[in-house]
Amino acid sequence: MSTTVEQKTRPVADGRHPAVQFIKDNATLIALLVLCVGLSFADSSFFTARNLSNLARQVTIIGIISIGMTMVILIAGVDLSVGSVAGLAAIVVTMLMQYGLGTWLAVPITLVLVGGIVGLWNGWWIAHYKIPSFIITLGMLTIARGLALTLSGGSSIPVANDSFANLGGEYIGPTTSAVILVLLLGLYFYGLYRSIQQTRKFGAEVRMAEIIPSLIVVLAGIALGFYVFAGYQGIPIPVAIFGVIAFGGMYALEQTRFGRRIYALGGNEEAARLSGIDIFTTKLIVFVTVSVLAALSGILLASRLNGASPNLGTMFELDAIASVVIGGTSLAGGSGTIGGTIIGTLIIGVLNNGMSLLGVSTFYQLIIKGFIIILAVWFDVLQKRR
Amino acid sequence: MAGEVVLQMENISKEFPGVKALDRVNFEARAGEVLALMGENGAGKSTLMKVLSGVWPYPSYTGELRVRGELKQFANTREAEHAGIGIIYQELNLIPELDVAENIFLDRQFTTALGRIDWNQMYSETAKLLDSLGIREFKPTDKVKSLTVGKQQMVEIAKALSMKASILVLDEPTSALSDKEVQDLFRIIRKLKADNVCMCYISHKMEEIEQIADRIVVLRDGRTIGDVTPIKEITLDQIIARMVGRDLQDLFPERGGYHRGEKILEVKDMSVDHPTLPGEKRVKPSSFSVYRGEILGIAGLMGAGRTELVEALFGAYPDRAHGSIFLDGKPVRIRSPRDAIDHGIALLTEDRKALGLFLDQSVAFNTTITSLKTISDSFLGTISRTLEARVVGEYVRKLGVKTTNIETIIKTLSGGNQQKVIIGKWLNTEPKVFILDEPTRGIDIGAKVEIYKLLHSLAEQGVAVIMISSELPEILGMSDRILVMCEGRIAGEFMRSAATKEKVMEYATGGIAA
CATH class of the missing domain: 3.40.50.300 (P-loop containing nucleotide triphosphate hydrolases)
Structure with a gap:
């Protein structure tokens, strides 16, 4: 018997106009664009290479955590401890530096000591005892913050070390940056070509409605990259690190066994177990990943600030969760993408940056941000209801 | 009125x-x-x-x-x-x-x-x-x-x-x-x-x-x-x-020659504790064997312990199941579904939606989830889409799954087609023992017959098939040998030729003494 088209059960796009469908499918992206265009008109200093370069650097701090948070939320969990872990990592790395350790020793040690251990601890309780991640990480939120305060004695720890400061503050030179951007563009076109070929080979139709947005985003992104990075001081190191992590996250989720296990686990844990998936290990890896990324984020922040305060990273968990959710990942688990999360992170970042430029008081900023999060999720729910 | x-x-x-x-x-x-x-x-x-x-x-x-x-x-x-x-x-x-x-x-x-x-x-x-x-x-x-x-x-x-x-x-x-x-x-x-x-x-x-x-x-x-x-x-x-819209001469296809091969699986004194009541048992110590090329039917009423017995055998309750399992005469330890799969045992679960499917994922995802290693490299675990498409395409063809393409989201398929995809996912693990718990529940007659034919051909290829069913005609029409369970015990065993509806029912309801 051959593969036949089953018209009966195939969901049709409700007879909606393709343009309407296109807007709905790419709503967050369009919201980001509208936000950027609006801000460019509202304040002339928004769309400058200098501001955007800084914005990119700021965004990466939450962005790095959001990549890990995406995985956690995909398995229908949540990690509330990321902000505290970032703060603890910042304290630990600065203290290690003060003890005279070099950057290249202090950073990996912190990643393992803080990120690795906290992640294993969280993951163990969640995966082995099957306690909701909300509770375990809520506990860790307090524990890690308390540890940061205890270790530092409650005061800030300064660092004076150029190589450490470079981590968060330096740039990859404009020329090298330009080369990287061109390479990325080449890589993207190669990937697109391969994926179109494969889609054809599988007998599936090549859906332009899916390709065109990604093409536009990439082309615009690269062009913007040239303007912001190659035209200014180059790619900030944290942005490059974020790029590598985001790419790694996308690759892991979309191209590997590990990714399949995450989607399976989040979609239907019992079915995943009965399909032979090692639930315990998968959960453990996910929680270690998010903690290590949170620690990295804390380290980059400490580097940028040339020191750490024990209160660093407070409320980061909320921004990270908001980014993931705005990016369309379902809190019920099983569906969502890193690409969406990056857009979500950018929306929050642009919003913060824009409101500061416009001189909106931080009090109002909080209120507005809260409404935006609710609106985004409401919109998502509306869409899914069909 | x-x-x-x-x-x-x-x-x-x-x-x-x-x-x-x-x-x-x-x-x-x-x-x-x-x-x-x-x-x-x-x-x-x-x-x-x-x-x-x-x-x-x-x-x-x-x-x-x-x-x-x-x-x-x-x-x-x-x-x-x-x-x-x-x-x-x-x-x-x-x-x-x-x-x-x-x-x-x-x-x-x-x-x-x-x-x-x-x-x-x-x-x-x-x-x-x-x-x-x-x-x-x-x-x-x-x-x-x-x-x-x-x-x-x-x-x-x-x-x-x-x-x-x-x-x-x-x-x-x-x-x-x-x-x-x-x-x-x-x-x-x-x-x-x-x-x-x-x-x-x-x-x-x-x-x-x-x-x-x-x-x-x-x-x-x-x-x-x-x-x-x-x-x-x-x-x-x-x-x-x-x-x-057509005549169905016989719901149960003619079975080609049945050659019972050597014993492949032996279960000794398998018992399952009650999940909440200490001391109570869902399955009382039960022993049985399956042979290559055989279709073993397990009959019984709902709640007789059939599902628990096979799920225990599949490693689904590592903490509640006791007993020993022998494959090809050698004792094996099965502590998780993964162990069972690695030993060549497959289990199609009774509840398709809750335990079998990843509803929001594609046909391809659902087919390869049990055997990701066969379509990925061992270093990074990168999945080869080409290989995946080939494997999935083959099952879609072989099992006659009606789907637009392999990237179609599985929840849009009909029950029968979903079931075929699940069967495909288990065949892809190349099982030696294939357990199917109510494989035809809630699917239409056309798909049922296709599944029956498939089970026959599996048995002919030397796979040991264990089929649980609550429908007596299905048990009687398909099985070479029948186990009847009642209240957590194996109450009776029949060869196909000796089994009748009445006898099976008698054992299933515990009315043997009468």
Whole structure:
């Protein structure tokens, strides 16, 4: 018997106009664009290479955590401890530096000591005892913050070390940056070509409605990259690190066994177990990943600030969760993408940056941000209801 | 009045974008009768019932719906309820933490003048209601979660009747019931019949239809096929012919030569503890063997421990299962489904949606999830899409899965096609022992026959097939050997030639002594 088209059960796009469908499918992206265009008109200093370069650097701090948070939320969990872990990592790395350790020793040690251990601890309780991640990480939120305060004695720890400061503050030179951007563009076109070929080979139709947005985003992104990075001081190191992590996250989720296990686990844990998936290990890896990324984020922040305060990273968990959710990942688990999360992170970042430029008081900023999060999720729910 | 036409459907049509779900459906049902509504999955039965119950409000369909001769155009489900239409869905809508009375009068509680719930009246009304239905199996104060599915269904029926329903729709009410519970349900249906309630009974099961229905109407591709026919004037073959649009000589294909190979799996003293009651056992120490090339049927009532036995064997309850397993004569340790898969054991679970499928994922995802290692490299675990497409494409072809392409989201497929994908996912692990727990539940006859043929060909290839089924004809028609379970024990064993419906039933109900 051959593969036949089953018209009966195939969901049709409700007879909606393709343009309407296109807007709905790419709503967050369009919201980001509208936000950027609006801000460019509202304040002339928004769309400058200098501001955007800084914005990119700021965004990466939450962005790095959001990549890990995406995985956690995909398995229908949540990690509330990321902000505290970032703060603890910042304290630990600065203290290690003060003890005279070099950057290249202090950073990996912190990643393992803080990120690795906290992640294993969280993951163990969640995966082995099957306690909701909300509770375990809520506990860790307090524990890690308390540890940061205890270790530092409650005061800030300064660092004076150029190589450490470079981590968060330096740039990859404009020329090298330009080369990287061109390479990325080449890589993207190669990937697109391969994926179109494969889609054809599988007998599936090549859906332009899916390709065109990604093409536009990439082309615009690269062009913007040239303007912001190659035209200014180059790619900030944290942005490059974020790029590598985001790419790694996308690759892991979309191209590997590990990714399949995450989607399976989040979609239907019992079915995943009965399909032979090692639930315990998968959960453990996910929680270690998010903690290590949170620690990295804390380290980059400490580097940028040339020191750490024990209160660093407070409320980061909320921004990270908001980014993931705005990016369309379902809190019920099983569906969502890193690409969406990056857009979500950018929306929050642009919003913060824009409101500061416009001189909106931080009090109002909080209120507005809260409404935006609710609106985004409401919109998502509306869409899914069909 | 008995025999009075209370429900008329005239030229009911409903379209979904691109699909005609209902196409000029015509039938009528009378007071005091059970009208069987039959049809394969996707034939339009559920859509029709949604029209009747107001889930699809009036202008969304065309045609006329009359209750006792009066034209009704329901705007919502509440209006349908007021017109006396009650529906018992396949998935029950009860709140497990509340008791029977609270569920029956949910949001319609009797209250005192001060607005306090009048518990006395609520419980006494419930007791009266249960009494009038002849239900003695549970009390108004029992918590719903402590009741079996069969009893929960009775609660639903009582609830519908408490709303003065005179037309009751039962959507596959027996799909999760044991034979005993089915008989209890039939007792209540007969009682309601005597009380002049009109019942539309949706089912796949021919035997039940013969037992309980007065007249039958068949739906195929959204159309009524033939007229409403009294059950006495139609044969089983004719019903099937109406349903599938062709004659099915034999539901169970001819089995080619059966050569029982060497013993492949031996289970010794497997027992499973009760999940919550210490000391109690769901499965009492049971031993059995399976041979290459054999189809071993496991019969028994719902709750007899069949599912628990095979799931224990599959490593699903590492903490609650005891006993030893031998594969090819060698003892093996199976502590997780992964271990079982690695040893060449596959288990198709009973509950397709909850335990078998990743509903929001593609056909390809669902097919390869058990055997990701075969389509990925061992270093990073990168999945080769090309390899995946080849593997999945092969199963889609071989099993005749009807899907647009392999990237189609699985929840958009019909039950039969979903089941074929799950079978594909297990075949992809190259099992030596393939356990199928109710493999044909809720799928249409065409797909059933295909699955039967597939099981035969697997057995011919030397796979040991273990099939659990609650449908006796299926057990008798498919198995080379039959185990009958009763109350957590293997109560009997028959070769195919020696097994009869009566014998199997006798052992399954524990009535051997009699």
